[in-house]
Amino acid sequence: MIKNSLKKLELKDKLLALIVPLLLLAAWQSAVSLELCSPLLLIPPLTLLDTLLYLADSGELTINIIASLNRVLVGFLIGGLSGFLLGLFMGLSPFLDRFAGPLIKASKQVPQFALMPLIILWFGVDELAKYVFIAIGAFYPMVFNTYQGVSTVSKRYRELARVFDYRGARFLTKVILPSAMPSIITGVRHSLGLSWMFVVGAEIFGADTGLGYMMAAARNMFQIDIVMAGLVVIGAIGFSINFILQVIEKRLLVWRFSSDQGASK
Amino acid sequence: MSIEKGTLQIRNLSKSFTVDGNALQVLNNINLTFPAGSFISIVGSSGCGKTTLLRILLGLETNYEGDALLDGERIEGPGTNRGIVFQDHRLLPWLTVGENVAFGLDKQNRKAKKKIVDEHLKLVGLSGFESAYPAQLSGGMAQRVAIARALANKPEILLLDEPLGALDALTRMHMQKELERLWLLEKITMVMVTHDVDEAIYLSDIVVIMSSRPGIIKQIIKVPFPRPRDRASSEFSHIKAEILKEFHLGTEYPFAYAI
Ligand SMILES: Nc1ncnc2c1ncn2[C@@H]1O[C@H](COP(=O)(O)OP(=O)(O)O)[C@@H](O)[C@H]1O
Ligand SMILES: [Mg+2]
Numbered sequence: 421m422i423k424n425s426l427k428k429l430e431l432k433d434k435l436l437a438l439i440v441p442l443l444l445l446a447a448w449q450s451a452v453s454l455e456l457c458s459p460l461l462l463i464p465p466l467t468l469l470d471t472l473l474y475l476a477d478s479g480e481l482t483i484n485i486i487a488s489l490n491r492v493l494v495g496f497l498i499g500g501l502s503g504f505l506l507g508l509f510m511g512l513s514p515f516l517d518r519f520a521g522p523l524i525k526a527s528k529q530v531p532q533f534a535l536m537p538l539i540i541l542w543f544g545v546d547e548l549a550k551y552v553f554i555a556i557g558a559f560y561p562m563v564f565n566t567y568q569g570v571s572t573v574s575k576r577y578r579e580l581a582r583v584f585d586y587r588g589a590r591f592l593t594k595v596i597l598p599s600a601m602p603s604i605i606t607g608v609r610h611s612l613g614l615s616w617m618f619v620v621g622a623e624i625f626g627a628d629t630g631l632g633y634m635m636a637a638a639r640n641m642f643q644i645d646i647v648m649a650g651l652v653v654i655g656a657i658g659f660s661i662n663f664i665l666q667v668i669e670k671r672l673l674v675w676r677f678s679s680d681q682g683a684s685k
Numbered sequence: 686m687s688i689e690k691g692t693l694q695i696r697n698l699s700k701s702f703t704v705d706g707n708a709l710q711v712l713n714n715i716n717l718t719f720p721a722g723s724f725i726s727i728v729g730s731s732g733c734g735k736t737t738l739l740r741i742l743l744g745l746e747t748n749y750e751g752d753a754l755l756d757g758e759r760i761e762g763p764g765t766n767r768g769i770v771f772q773d774h775r776l777l778p779w780l781t782v783g784e785n786v787a788f789g790l791d792k793q794n795r796k797a798k799k800k801i802v803d804e805h806l807k808l809v810g811l812s813g814f815e816s817a818y819p820a821q822l823s824g825g826m827a828q829r830v831a832i833a834r835a836l837a838n839k840p841e842i843l844l845l846d847e848p849l850g851a852l853d854a855l856t857r858m859h860m861q862k863e864l865e866r867l868w869l870l871e872k873i874t875m876v877m878v879t880h881d882v883d884e885a886i887y888l889s890d891i892v893v894i895m896s897s898r899p900g901i902i903k904q905i906i907k908v909p910f911p912r913p914r915d916r917a918s919s920e921f922s923h924i925k926a927e928i929l930k931e932f933h934l935g936t937e938y939p940f941a942y943a944i
Contacts, residue, residue: 579745580775583763584789598779675779675818 471645487629495554496615503562511570550622557618561610569603691721691841691874697751710899726885734900735878768835772847774827776819783815805833842874
């Protein structure tokens, strides 16, 4: 009963969530039909679809998507992993926390896009500079969330571990990490999300492949349709990454999502 | 000289904490001897040091004066010869019921582990729940799992810190029966902290009454009745009156506080 009405509610919510996009689409189409703005600045929805299909068909889209995803993967692995390790050690050691914590928090205040000129000076305009830039984006959410998760492991669980003589690696993998996992996964989600934003930023700055490059090049040639197609693809991929991670999260944290199925308290 | 396994001796035990630079005396000169295989309850008002005493016996508080001896050896840290059931069940939420029960069993192989887990879930009446998560259990069920986890290591003594405190009255009486059954079955020493005088009398061979600030032993009362005990019997109410008297809740001076 309750489950059914919950499902209905969810469906209703989903339908409601479609209203605004549909209205926007209608507004967009009428703006074009009524010739409210120049076709050079806004193309009709169907033309956009054509452009998308054309880009997909020509293989151009695939090449650029792969280039961007590649950079995200490398940058995320570097930044996410170092953020994870630093967050872990800071969470485990109050000394390291006092030592490195303030610097990391302070450096977070610098808008990361402002680092771009410096990164270019230091690392050039090649792939390395892009990896570094994306890694910086991936680093912060990972370090903070991991730290948060590890440093707030309940004293009650630490005591239990002591009672059962869990130490070293066993303590880390059986108590600390599982307890911190919800936070860590949140970190991964934000970290990957930012990596995806940063890759586009980096490619707009200067690249010869990637979705950001595709859009920047199209803008130079006033190909508004390709610019808009790029936006749609970037949004869709960002959305999909987040969706996939949410599915993984539900799988990994099944213990958190299972409370409603059993006996009541 | 050999001491039977599960014998607890507490000699001149004192414990103080440092709070804001001042020493707070929590336990003062405690002397107790618990024979192996007995069921002991410790009753006393909140803050009188019951949990601290259990934590010393468990080995979580190592900085104490005097001696707490298990089988003649001074307790200096946790060990698998002692099991604990905390007031909060303290199951790890990311592990299934079965994995929680197996939490203390690292040295065995998987098959041996599974056998022990099955046995102990059966013991506490939760066969078939091994793949449930703690969040899916009721309070009473979670506490049973916690008991199974503590017993799975085959401890010589089981320490219980208000294990039934969070349960409703009916579940609680049911669990008291279960605890008695387990105690008769396992033949180990059990030391239980409780607020509930009826519970203490129902289960214990010895009831230790503590009073607070600092925690001292006020009275040690033996309960010699056969089991299972009848809560409505006159001998039961007699002992109960004797214990309540220690808390100035006896019936002899019913108006003492009203005046
Ligand atoms: N780690 C600690 N640091 C300081 N004071 C403590 C600590 N643990 C317990 N106490 C104090 O010791 C006293 C006894 O606590 P406790 O043993 O938990 O009492 P009980 O279990 O009988 O309610 C309380 O006043 C409590 O505040
Ligand atoms: Mg207590």
